[in-house]
Amino acid sequence: MTDATSSGASPTTKHATSLLAADDRTRRRNAAEARFRGYGVAAIVVAIMALVGLVSSILYNGSSAFFQTFITLEVYLDPAKLDKKGTGDPEEIRKVTTFGYAPLIVASFEKLAEEDGIAVDGLTAKKAAALISKEGAADLRRYVRADVNRVGQTVEFKFLASGRIDGYYKGRVTMESAEIDNNISPEQLQLADQLKEAGLLKTSWNWGFLTMADASENRPEAAGLGVAILGSFYMMIIVLCLTLPIGVAASIYLEEFAPKNRFTDLVEVNISNLAAVPSIVFGILGLSIFINFAGLPQSAPIVGGLVLTLMTLPTIIIATRASLKAVPPSIRDAALGVGASRMQAVFHHVLPLAMPGILTGTIIGLAQALGETAPLMLIGMVAFVREYPSAPPEGFFEPAAALPVQVYNWTQRADPAFVERASGAIIVLLVFLLIMNAVAIILRRRFERRW
Amino acid sequence: MFDTQTHKDNAVESKATKIECRDCQVYYGDTHAIKDVNVDIEDKTVTAFIGPSGCGKSTFLRCLNRMNDTIDIARVMGSFKLDGEEIYDKRVDPVQLRAKVGMVFQKPNPFPKSIYDNVAYGPRIHGLARNKADLDEIVEKSLRRGAIWDEVKDRLDAPGTGLSGGQQQRLCIARAVATEPEVLLMDEPCSALDPIATAQVEELIDELRQRYSVVIVTHSMQQAARVSQKTAFFHLGNLVEFGETGQIFTNPEDPRTESYITGRIG
Numbered sequence: 001m002t003d004a005t006s007s008g009a010s011p012t013t014k015h016a017t018s019l020l021a022a023d024d025r026t027r028r029r030n031a032a033e034a035r036f037r038g039y040g041v042a043a044i045v046v047a048i049m050a051l052v053g054l055v056s057s058i059l060y061n062g063s064s065a066f067f068q069t070f071i072t073l074e075v076y077l078d079p080a081k082l083d084k085k086g087t088g089d090p091e092e093i094r095k096v097t098t099f100g101y102a103p104l105i106v107a108s109f110e111k112l113a114e115e116d117g118i119a120v121d122g123l124t125a126k127k128a129a130a131l132i133s134k135e136g137a138a139d140l141r142r143y144v145r146a147d148v149n150r151v152g153q154t155v156e157f158k159f160l161a162s163g164r165i166d167g168y169y170k171g172r173v174t175m176e177s178a179e180i181d182n183n184i185s186p187e188q189l190q191l192a193d194q195l196k197e198a199g200l201l202k203t204s205w206n207w208g209f210l211t212m213a214d215a216s217e218n219r220p221e222a223a224g225l226g227v228a229i230l231g232s233f234y235m236m237i238i239v240l241c242l243t244l245p246i247g248v249a250a251s252i253y254l255e256e257f258a259p260k261n262r263f264t265d266l267v268e269v270n271i272s273n274l275a276a277v278p279s280i281v282f283g284i285l286g287l288s289i290f291i292n293f294a295g296l297p298q299s300a301p302i303v304g305g306l307v308l309t310l311m312t313l314p315t316i317i318i319a320t321r322a323s324l325k326a327v328p329p330s331i332r333d334a335a336l337g338v339g340a341s342r343m344q345a346v347f348h349h350v351l352p353l354a355m356p357g358i359l360t361g362t363i364i365g366l367a368q369a370l371g372e373t374a375p376l377m378l379i380g381m382v383a384f385v386r387e388y389p390s391a392p393p394e395g396f397f398e399p400a401a402a403l404p405v406q407v408y409n410w411t412q413r414a415d416p417a418f419v420e421r422a423s424g425a426i427i428v429l430l431v432f433l434l435i436m437n438a439v440a441i442i443l444r445r446r447f448e449r450r451w
Numbered sequence: 452m453f454d455t456q457t458h459k460d461n462a463v464e465s466k467a468t469k470i471e472c473r474d475c476q477v478y479y480g481d482t483h484a485i486k487d488v489n490v491d492i493e494d495k496t497v498t499a500f501i502g503p504s505g506c507g508k509s510t511f512l513r514c515l516n517r518m519n520d521t522i523d524i525a526r527v528m529g530s531f532k533l534d535g536e537e538i539y540d541k542r543v544d545p546v547q548l549r550a551k552v553g554m555v556f557q558k559p560n561p562f563p564k565s566i567y568d569n570v571a572y573g574p575r576i577h578g579l580a581r582n583k584a585d586l587d588e589i590v591e592k593s594l595r596r597g598a599i600w601d602e603v604k605d606r607l608d609a610p611g612t613g614l615s616g617g618q619q620q621r622l623c624i625a626r627a628v629a630t631e632p633e634v635l636l637m638d639e640p641c642s643a644l645d646p647i648a649t650a651q652v653e654e655l656i657d658e659l660r661q662r663y664s665v666v667i668v669t670h671s672m673q674q675a676a677r678v679s680q681k682t683a684f685f686h687l688g689n690l691v692e693f694g695e696t697g698q699i700f701t702n703p704e705d706p707r708t709e710s711y712i713t714g715r716i717g
Contacts, residue, residue, distance in 0.1 A: 007650055128534060260523050330560035334623070338573035338630055339550035348572070 065424025068206035069161035101137040133160035135222035220417035231400030247316035275314035283375030298380035299399035308369040319361020363440035369400025475529035501681035516552035553632035559619035561611030573630035597625025617648020
C-alpha cells in the first residue's frame with residue numbers, strides 16, 4: 001500500500017508490484033466483472049419471479065377446474081313418463097326428449113323434502129331442481145338409453161351441480177351475490193348446504209373436464225376439453241407426419257447436396273424469413289388455399305394440421321440444418337474416403353449423429369404448433385363443436401376444436417365459471433408442452449453419442 | 452548434371468507407374484493452388500510430398516481420389532491417369548475410384564461405431580463379403596495389416612472412438628485397406644500422434660509398401676526420409692523437385708529444395 005501511494009508522486013514510476021495489493025486497473029476490472037455478474041443475477045431473478053407469478057396465478061385460478069361439485073340423488077325412473085306404452089322398446093324410449101327427464105329430477109327433490117326433510121321454506125321442488133346442472137337431465141337420458149331395462153328402477157345418480165352451486169363452494173358465489181342473481185337464490189344455496197350436510201353434495205375430482213365436449217354459455221359445469229384435446233392431438237399427428245419427412249429431406253438436400261449458388265442462397269434466406277412470418281398470415285393462407293381453393297372442410301384438423309405444418313417447417317429445417325452442420329466434416333471425409341456415395345455417407349453416418357438435434361428441433365417445433373391459436377381461428381377451429389371427431393383418417397376431416405382456441409373461446413364467455421375453466425385448459429396445455437419438452441430431453445440424452 | 456542423369460536412370464529402372472499426372476492445375480475460386488504439376492506415382496513405392504504449409508501438397512493428394520469434388524469452389528484440370536485410365540473422365544464414378552484409392556486423414560476419424568463396424572463398413576457397402584464369416588475374415592485381415600489386431604481383438608464391439616490416438620489412426624488405416632485399395636493416400640497421418648504412435652504407423656507404412664502404392668503428405672522431413680523411396684517437394688503450388696528420396700535429401704538440384712530441407716524456408 002505504501003508503495004502504491006508513494007508512486008503516485010512521480011508519474012513515471014510503475015504501479016505497485018506487490019501481488020498482495022490489487023492495483024487500480026485490476027480493481028476497476030474486478031468491479032466491472034462484479035457489476036456484470038450482478039446484472040446477470042438480477043435478470044435471472046426477474047425471469048424466475050415472472051415464471052413463478054405466471055405459474056402460480058394459473059394454478060390458483062385453474063386448478064379448481066379439475067374439481068367439480070356433484071349432487072347424488074335417488075331417481076325413480078318412472079315408466080309412466082319414460083315408457084308410456086309399457087313396451088320396453090328402446091325406440092319408444094328414445095323418443096322421450098331431455099325435457100321428459102326433467103320431471104324425474106323434480107320428483108326426486110319432492111321425495112327428498114318429504115322423506116328426509118331436506119327442503120327450504122318457500123323453495124318449490126322445481127326451483128330446487130335448478131341446483132342440478134341443465135346437463136343433468138341429458139346425462140340421465142344417456143344413462144337410461146344405455147340400458148333401457150333401468151326404466152322402472154330407482155337409481156342413485158350423480159348429477160353435476162349447476163355452475164352457480166359449484167361457484168358457491170369455490171368462492172365465486174356468495175349469499176349476497178345470489179340475492180341479485182337471476183340464476184340463483186339464497187334459498188337454493190341454503191338447500192345446497194343442507195344437501196352437503198346430508199352428504200349428498202360433494203366436490204370431487206372431475207375427469208369430465210378432460211373428456212367432455214364443450215358446453216354452451218349457461219352450463220359451464222359441463223364444459224370439458226375432450227374435443228379440443230382430440231383435435232389438437234389429430235393436428236399434431238398430421239404436423240409430425242408431414243414436417244418430419246419434408247423438413248428433414250429439405251434440410252439434408254440443402255445442407256449436403258445442393259450446389260451453393262444464388263438460387264439456394266435465395267431459398268435459404270426465404271426459409272429464415274418464413275420462420276419469422278406472423279402465424280396469422282399462415283391462417284389466411286390456409287383459409288384461401290386449403291378451404292376456398294382446395295375445398296377442404298372448415299374447422300377440420302386436416303386444415304389446421306396443414307397450416308401448422310407450413311408454420312413449423314421452417315423451424316424444423318433450421319434446427320435440422322444446424323444439427324447437420326454440427327456433425328464434424330471428418331466423418332463425411334471418412335465415409336467418402338472408403339468409397340461411400342454421398343447419400344450413403346449422409347444416411348449411414350451424418351444423419352444418425354444429427355438425430356438427437358433433429359428430434360429436439362422437431363419436438364420444439366411441435367410444441368410451438370400445439371400452442372398456436374391465431375391461424376386456427378381463421379380456418380374456423382374457433383367454432384363451437386359438441387361432437388367428438390371419429391377415429392382417423394375420417395376424423396381428420398370432421399370438425400374439432402383445439403386446445404389454445406378453446407382457451408380463447410372460454411375467456412370470451414360471460415359466466416365467471418369459464419375463467420376457471422380457461423385457466424384449467426391452460427394448465428392442460430402447459431402439461432402437454434412440458435411432457436413434449438421432457439421427451440425431447442430424454443431422446444437427446446438417449447441418442448447423443450460422443451466422438 | 453551427372454546427378455540428374457543417375458536420377459533418370461533410376462526412374463527408368465524403377466517399378467511400373469501407378470498414377471500418371473500431367474499438367475495438373477487446381478483452382479480454389481480465383482486462387483491458383485496447384486500449377487503445372489507432373490508426377491508419376493509408382494506402384495509398391497512410398498512417395499512423400501513435402502513442402503511448407505499451404506504449398507498445395509494436401510490439395511494435390513486429394514486430387515488423386517477426387518476428394519476435391521466435395522469442395523464446390525475447387526476446379527481440377529489436367530490429366531490424372533490411374534493404370535492408364537483418366538480418373539477425371541465423365542464416365543468415372545468417384546465412388547469406385549475411392550474404393551481403389553483409399554485415404555487416411557490427418558486427424559484420426561473413426562466412425563462413432565464399434566471397431567468391427569468401422570472396418571466392416573467399406574467391405575459392406577462395396578459388397579466384398581458374401582457372408583458373416585467372410586466379413587469376419589476381412590475385418591481380421593485388415594486389422595492385422597493395420598497392426599492393431601492384437602490390441603483390439605478382444606474388444607471388437609468397443610467403440611472405435613474409445614481407442615488412443617495412435618490406435619485410432621491405425622484403425623483408420625485398417626479401415627482404408629479393408630476395401631483392398633491399390634493406392635493408399637495419407638494426409639499427414641502422424642501429425643496428431645505422439646512419437647511412439649508415429650513410429651508404429653511408420654513401420655506400418657513400410658509394410659504396406661509390399662502391397663500398395665502409398666502416397667504420404669508430411670511436414671516432417673525426417674519422416675519423409677525414413678519412410679519414402681520417392682519425394683516430391685512442393686512450394687507455392689509448384690512441384691519444385693521430384694526424385695529419389697536419398698537424392699532429394701542429400702543432393703537437391705533446386706536451391707529452394709535445399710533451403711527448405713536445411714530449414715531456411717517453410
